[in-house]
Amino acid sequence: MVDAKVGTLEVPEAPQLEYYKVPIDLYRDGDQLDADLYIYYQGHYIAYKSKGAPWNSGTDERKLQETGVSDLYIKCESRRDHHRFLEVKLERLLDRSNVPLAKKAQVLYEIADPVLSTVYSTPESAENIASAAGYVKNCIKYLNERGSLPELIELSAKTLTEHTHALHVSTYSIALAKKAGFQSYEEVFAMGMGALLHDIGKSKIDQKILNKPAELDDDEWQTVRQHPKLGEEILERRQLVPVLSRRVVYEHHERVNGKGYPRGIKGIHVFSRIVGMADCFNALTSERTYSKAMTPFDALKYMITSMKYEFDETLLASFIEMLSK
16 A cells, blocks of 8 residues: 655745836837836826727827826836836837937936936845946937937936936946047946946945035045945946946046045046046036036036046047037
8 A cells, every 4th residue: 555645736926016117208109018007096006008008199198197197107026127127118219210319318317216226225236237237228229319418418407316317427428438439339338337337335325424415524525435435346246347337436536637536546547537527517517405506508617617637638628519519
């Protein structure tokens, strides 16, 4: 007689799905939806449109406007799935010649916060770094279109966040590198990645210091000045981040006259000079808790007069010419 052990069939649990925001402008007239769409209305998520249904720009956008809804939502198993969804949708949108540049710029801008907030909050995650890499590739794709930079400059007048600042620094840097004659995709990508992650070291600094509404004292300032080194240390352990990207992160506050930080060196990489310039310009032209935004003209004038010896003279001239078109 053979004993038989009777077991029970284990049914795997259904994956836990969460709601994630997607920009309305991701969808164009006639698109067949590749996910169920939801709206958030009066404290509840409500099914709006089913996967496979066509998107009607006129009807759908009017309905959403009438109900005061400005965002759509999809269900995903993880933030990485959400980021991948946004990355693929954005890439397809950028490939479409019938979509106005202003719309493409708006979507690129809106996607910055959900993607980069996760990257900056958990920079040790390989998945988050992969999301950043995908975003940089889409920035490069966007900037391949003639006349694309002015559309993003228009958006820079909006309230600055850590993440939209990273977007603008990356796009300004990519555009200037191309203007300066750098054609290698690998090099431009590495610089763009460094630009996007240039302030990643601030994730290791007390938020009370970073968000202080008044001027920092000497000790606080010394702490903040360590963020380039902290950023390089974070990214050193990430295989997806090129060595050149890490150098850009470490050197973006160094200056050609040797009066930058954290090391006060002169021999900095040309991409570090580009990113440092873009970082400074976007900071000057954005509203901050402790200072008002300058106009682009006033910011460039200030950089030419008060910061003349901090930047590469040839690159600064090219930067001004690029922004004046």
